[in-house]
Amino acid sequence: MKVHHLNCATMRPPLVAGGIVAHCLLIETDQGLTLVDTGFGTHEVSDPKATIDPLSRALLKPALDITETAISQVEQRGYTADDVRHILLTHLDLDHAGGLRDFPKATVHVLDTELEAATNPKGTKERARYPKAQREGVTFETHRAEGEDWFGFEAVSAIPGLPEDVLMVPLIGHTRGHTGIAVKGDDGWLLHAGDAYFYRGEVETPPSNIFALKLTAKQTETIREQRLSNVERLRELKAQGEVEVFCAHDPVELARLA
Template sequence: MIPVFANSATVRTRESFVLRGGRRAPVALQVRFGLLEHPTVGPVLIDTGYTHETVAGPRSAALRTYARILRPRLHDAGQPAAVLARRGIGPEDVAAVILTHFHADHVSGLRQFPNARVFACDRTFARIAARGTLGNLRHGIFPELLPDDIATRLTGFSTLPRAQADVPKALTAVADLFGDGHVLTVDLPGHAEGHVGLLFPRLDTPLLYACDTQWMLSALDPGRAPGWPARLIADDPDAGMATTRAVAAFRAAGGQVMLCHDPDPAPYDMEPAP
């Protein structure tokens, strides 16, 4: 079972904002989401990327402001529905969505998949449900993007079997998502509340989808992680630096690492649509 990733949108920013020693020139960051075709569960998405729910239609003033500031450029061929359609999968066929965290560029399209079980950090979801609008905005979370029935569809990571795989000691594997050892959650604190990566330990070379640990793979290199202003938007900057070191150690030991926003093509990226 091999994951593949599509690019839902690009967001342009100055490279020096996301990479220490980077250029002042703009860089187009990708906004990936993943797809697994599990042999018994069915089609499974990893996040949803950016979708029209974030950038168009009825939205709160806060979400409209967010979209105006970041100005994501959606890729029609990279939208989840389009990617699934090319594989003969309809939105109603998606069996599950794994959320690495609750930021808008990861949950934007969640309402498009009404039958999907939602795997996520249940402790984080409980905090989201208990907080008011301003409290969630401080954490970069827009509950309006979440389905109205998410509480009944959510399967919390804490309720799943503990992962038994041999994981490098710098990382903490938490949950075995499907109970077969193929996809494990890995705690990656720092970027956001409940932020996790996904470890695929049974690939020929284990793959860690480290999601938003950094924006660029180059930032895993010593001394390249960004400082200000990137640290201002991290949930816990110091924990984020420890996570960066742990992910870098996994890569140095021979593992593969993918990030959501790295601008360069990655080995598990889908071929662009014709």
């Protein structure tokens, strides 16, 4: 499978030197195109105030560049929106689910606990992170966080309509239904770890972090113990050297893979 690494949203949060990206994947399969995460889409770019709340706009400082939207990058490669049949989401935070409405023919795969969190949010944190407008008219297919073993992680496999080498690898913690997405591309296994961590140094040995992103991870977490234990498991996985592990927002990881 051919896998393209895209940046579908440049953001410049205060205190984060170099900014952050929304690392998404475009996968060409025999059955059409599949996206992993969608960053911000045309709706956010054309009318940001309708979707992105003032606090998120201040914290993320999104560039909102139309050429970065997933649909624009799909069209640049000679495809149309209708060629995208499946979208896998690490989670439903607004900077990951922004482009869903640009792909009306796609089935959107999420863990059941994530859609439940978005539709029945508990507390102020969950109520703020999942703008309802982003999910309007979207066809969801939910999956339970259980399945077969994948490098010591439990993985949801045999997702209808998708190749066998595309799996969901639940990494609960950042949100109630947060998951990684594993894809076996032409050069081996990739694991898109979403927001399981924010800074590349967190999964290196020995680990390192920067203050602003450590704070971001803490402020946006839902289940702390699980989040921290997953970072440790990802560090071990990376150290084994068989899987290319990367997160959603690190620009250096994206530059290495793009």
